[in-house]
Amino acid sequence: MDLIRNVPPALLAAISGPYFHPVVLAYLDWPGAPLHAHSNGGDINWSGQTWLGVGKFGRIDIPEEAFGGVPTEFTMAIVTDFPDLEDYTDTAIKGAEARVYLGAVTERGGNQLIGAVEIVSGVADAMGMTPELVELSDGSLVTMYGLSVTMTTGPSYRSMAAISHSHEDQQRHHPGDTAGRHLILAQAEAQKTLWPEP
Template structure:
């Protein structure tokens, strides 16, 4: 069975599955700007990979995640993570521009339901990026109002980002002072873009 596992499951993980009674868990790392986040779907603090992973599996937080499919080509596939919380916590999340931040997800097993002790090592499930955030309120029909933040997840870096992927004249001058090739290449690119027919 270990030979057909392509994601590197160790013997403890496989033994847990083979037992027929197992307690699944999800670990999520987000390289949040200025404050990396490590959480798991259980309750309590879980120690793994030299870090503490905080459990968010408590009533009222409404956490859930749907992972994008594995990308086959240039287009990004999209999934999302959702978490409820206090309005001020969500305001703080939304105030941060996390687009382009790396995200990793692992599937794991714990020794008890919603536990914080791993059974074997986690298995890599997905890696990608944050593509944006939004928030919404539920329960406006007289029940308790809950606010949730939704984080869009993509399998490739956002195609809406505008990173400096071009070698500019300034780049060329920094590395080769006096060389004009960068200027000529940039002018050629601008001429090409000006000639593209716009509908």
């Protein structure tokens, strides 16, 4: 399988080895205070920004890549004490841009970045807050709160409806053009698996 993303050579060399130390970097254009964070500790300086380490107090749920540009969702969340989040609960987040990158660092849990590549991007759709039970380093359990932002990737369902194009649409705009007839049921045909092959 070929890589379809533009992976920096140093990162490609690192992830091609027998093992590597991954890191996830996340950007959210939070109104008035853009957020740059990563999944390890300490700061990472990359792409002209300082990315703050959130460790186990940050979480990102990435979707599988969708076929045909179907809108999918992913969630970015940060977990902390409620007073730290209270000022953010009334923020108008809808439409804010977000990007998630996968990278590699020189050592486990480190902050010396070898390189990173974007794996998903989208815009904010909704925000919520839920209580979570968190284990501290001393083994005690405390209740903290997770502020999560749901992001939508790809075109919206409304946009998709506007750009949907069929053989009939093609005939209306270009009478006599027969190329569209070859696309009828093409996706369904492509998804069929025959085993064993006839």
